[in-house]
Amino acid sequence: MQESSTSWVVDLLSRLIQVDTTNPPGNETPAAKLLAEELEGRGVEYKLLESAPGRGNIVAWAESREPGPSLLLLSHLDVVPARAEEWSVDPFSGAVKDGFVWGRGALDDKLSVAVMLRVFLDLAESRGFKGRLIYAATADEEMGGRMGAGWLVEKHPELVRADYVLNEGGGFEVPGKRSVFLVQTAEKGVYWFRLKFKGRPGHASMPKSGDNALLKAAEAAVRLGRRSPPVSLNQHVKLFVERVLESRGVPSPFSKLLSAKPLVSLVPRLAGESAPMLDAMLRNTLAPTVARGGDKVNVIPSSCELSVDCRLLPGYGEEWVRSYVLGALRGLDYELEFIHRDQATESPLSTPLYAAIERAVSSEVPGALVSPYMSTGGTDSRFFRLAFGSAAYGFVPVRADVPLSELLKMVHGVDERVSVRNVEFCYKLTRRVLEVLFPGVTRGSRSRAHP
Ligand SMILES: [Zn+2]
Numbered sequence: 001m002q003e004s005s006t007s008w009v010v011d012l013l014s015r016l017i018q019v020d021t022t023n024p025p026g027n028e029t030p031a032a033k034l035l036a037e038e039l040e041g042r043g044v045e046y047k048l049l050e051s052a053p054g055r056g057n058i059v060a061w062a063e064s065r066e067p068g069p070s071l072l073l074l075s076h077l078d079v080v081p082a083r084a085e086e087w088s089v090d091p092f093s094g095a096v097k098d099g100f101v102w103g104r105g106a107l108d109d110k111l112s113v114a115v116m117l118r119v120f121l122d123l124a125e126s127r128g129f130k131g132r133l134i135y136a137a138t139a140d141e142e143m144g145g146r147m148g149a150g151w152l153v154e155k156h157p158e159l160v161r162a163d164y165v166l167n168e169g170g171g172f173e174v175p176g177k178r179s180v181f182l183v184q185t186a187e188k189g190v191y192w193f194r195l196k197f198k199g200r201p202g203h204a205s206m207p208k209s210g211d212n213a214l215l216k217a218a219e220a221a222v223r224l225g226r227r228s229p230p231v232s233l234n235q236h237v238k239l240f241v242e243r244v245l246e247s248r249g250v251p252s253p254f255s256k257l258l259s260a261k262p263l264v265s266l267v268p269r270l271a272g273e274s275a276p277m278l279d280a281m282l283r284n285t286l287a288p289t290v291a292r293g294g295d296k297v298n299v300i301p302s303s304c305e306l307s308v309d310c311r312l313l314p315g316y317g318e319e320w321v322r323s324y325v326l327g328a329l330r331g332l333d334y335e336l337e338f339i340h341r342d343q344a345t346e347s348p349l350s351t352p353l354y355a356a357i358e359r360a361v362s363s364e365v366p367g368a369l370v371s372p373y374m375s376t377g378g379t380d381s382r383f384f385r386l387a388f389g390s391a392a393y394g395f396v397p398v399r400a401d402v403p404l405s406e407l408l409k410m411v412h413g414v415d416e417r418v419s420v421r422n423v424e425f426c427y428k429l430t431r432r433v434l435e436v437l438f439p440g441v442t443r444g445s446r447s448r449a450h451p
Helices: 002-018 029-039 110-126 149-155 213-226 235-247 260-282 318-328 352-364 381-388 404-410 420-437
Strands: 045-050 056-063 070-076 100-102 132-138 164-167 180-187 189-198 285-293 303-312 335-342 369-375 391-394 417-419
Touching: 002 029, 002 100, 002 110, 002 420, 029 045, 029 056, 029 110, 029 132, 056 110, 056 149, 070 110, 070 381, 100 420, 110 132, 110 420, 132 149, 149 381, 164 352, 164 381, 164 420, 180 235, 180 352, 180 381, 189 213, 189 318, 213 285, 213 303, 213 318, 235 260, 235 369, 303 318, 318 335, 352 369, 352 391, 352 420, 381 391, 417 420
Parallel strands: 070 132, 070 164, 164 391, 180 369
Antiparallel strands: 045 056, 056 132, 100 417, 180 391, 189 303, 189 335, 285 303
C-alpha cells in the first residue's frame, strides 16, 4: 500500500514538473487542471479558481459530520525560472532516474503539491477524521503570493479559513548526533525601502563645482551595510539554538548560554557555514542592494537613490526602521520611502498540530528532535497567520540524504531533485502527522484503492 502510494506521488510529481509554471508569468492553470483530474470522482468537493487569466488555484475540501479542527494543506504550483543550459537534465522533464525525481519544483514546491494531495485523498476517503480538511495548491508564491494564497484569503476566505495550516518553509532534517527536524513557526517581515539623496549638478572636471549625491548614497550604503542592529532573541530562535545544541550533545543546562551575548559569540563556532543564517535570525538586518545615480561620466550627479533590503523580526515595524536609519545616517540628508512592506508573523508553539508533528517525528525517526525555526524569508503562511490567526507551520519533511547546504542550493538553483526515498518519507510522515491530529483516522488503511 505504502509502496503504491509512493509511486502514485512520484508519478504525479513528475507530471507536475512537466507543466512549466515558471513565475513570471506563472501560468498555473494547466497544473491546477491536472490536479482537478485527480480530484474528479473521488467524492470530494473542489474548485478551480483563477485570480487572473492563466493564474489557477485549486481548493478542495472534505468535512465530517462531527465537529473537529480545520486544517489546510497548503502548497504552491508556480516555480522560479530555470536556465536549461546550466542543468544536467531538462529542468521540465520530470525525469525519474538514479533514484531521484528531477526538475524545477521537485522540492519547491511540487513535492508538497503531490504529497499533500495523496494525504488529503487518503484522509478524505477514509472518512475517519472529525473536522474539516482543506487542500489548496496556489499560484504566485514565488512572486509574493498576491495572485495566489493572498488572493484566496481575501476573495474566498470561507474556502481556506482554517485553525491550522501545514505549508512549506520547514521540515528539513539537520543531521547531528541526533537529527533535528525544523518546523517553520515564524518568519521575518520584509521592509524594503529607498533612500533619496539630493545634491547639485556641476562639471565633473571641477568636482567642487557641484554637490555629489552619489557620495552621500555611498556613505549611507557603507554605514548601513557595516553596522549590525542589536541582537533580539525571540522564543523561536531561542528554542532553535537549544535544540541544535542538544542535538550536538552539548549538555544541559542551557540557561546560562541563552542570554544574548554569549550566544552571539557562539554563533560562528556552532553554525559553521550556516552562521550568516543564524546571524540573520538574531537581529533585524539591512542590506543596501541597488544604487542608481548619475548618467553622464562628466556630470556631478545631483540625485542618487539607494534601495535597501530590510528584514525585521516579529514585533518590529516601520517606526523601528525610520529611527534606526535616522541614527545610522546622522548628518546626512535623505528622504526615506518604503517600497514593500510585509510584517513578520509567528504562530504559537503549544498547539495540537505542533504536538502532532513532534509525536509523528518521534514515531517515524526514533531519537530525532523537533525544533521551531524562524525563516529569514517569507512564505504564504503569513496570509493565514494575519487574516485568520491560524497556527501555520512550515513542515514538508525531507531527510538529509544530500548535505543541507546542497539541498538549499538546489532550491531555486541548478539540478533540483528529490530522492524517491524522500518522497516516501515525506508522504509517510505528513500522513502520520494528520493521523495524530485527527485520531479517528484508521492507520494504514484507505477505503478505496487508487490506480
Ligand atoms: Zn516555495
